[in-house]
Amino acid sequence: MFQNIYRESCNLILNTDCSNREIARRLGGSHNTYGKYRKRLQKLGMSWQEIEKLADSQIKLLLLPQIPHVSDKPEPDWHYVDKLLNASKYQTLEQLHEEYAASHQEDGMKYSTFTKRYRAFKKTQELSMRIAHYPGECIYVDYAGTLIRWTHA
Numbered sequence: 001m002f003q004n005i006y007r008e009s010c011n012l013i014l015n016t017d018c019s020n021r022e023i024a025r026r027l028g029g030s031h032n033t034y035g036k037y038r039k040r041l042q043k044l045g046m047s048w049q050e051i052e053k054l055a056d057s058q059i060k061l062l063l064l065p066q067i068p069h070v071s072d073k074p075e076p077d078w079h080y081v082d083k084l085l086n087a088s089k090y091q092t093l094e095q096l097h098e099e100y101a102a103s104h105q106e107d108g109m110k111y112s113t114f115t116k117r118y119r120a121f122k123k124t125q126e127l128s129m130r131i132a133h134y135p136g137e138c139i140y141v142d143y144a145g146t147l148i149r150w151t152h153a
Helices: 005-015 018-028 031-044 048-052 056-063 078-087 093-103 111-124
Strands: none
Touching: 005 018, 005 031, 005 048, 005 056, 018 031, 018 078, 031 056, 048 056, 093 111
């Protein structure tokens, strides 16, 4: 396999007459991706000699520029949302979104965006529950929801 797919794709685009489909067959991937790379390189107007001198990470940034996502929607305090969600077993993310939407009627985010960003927040949190298990010592039951009536017979 190639050491750097971005460097090799620039080489094939600028130094050969290969079509996007031919490059896709050689390197793997979609011909549409290599079409976007070709347009980007034409827009930049750089030659292979200039690109060859760049580091692999710089070539990647040339082909895949990072466009910062700027949202005009107000973000809720995700720590507070998480605290409320964990405070009650009957609390749902949909209810918390309804509260958020009521306080941000004009500029609030939709439910799908709310849940997507909450999940992204949860991925940044360190979650672990380490328990030392000794065989036959005790049993652990993980249950969510309304409590089950338990009688010891």
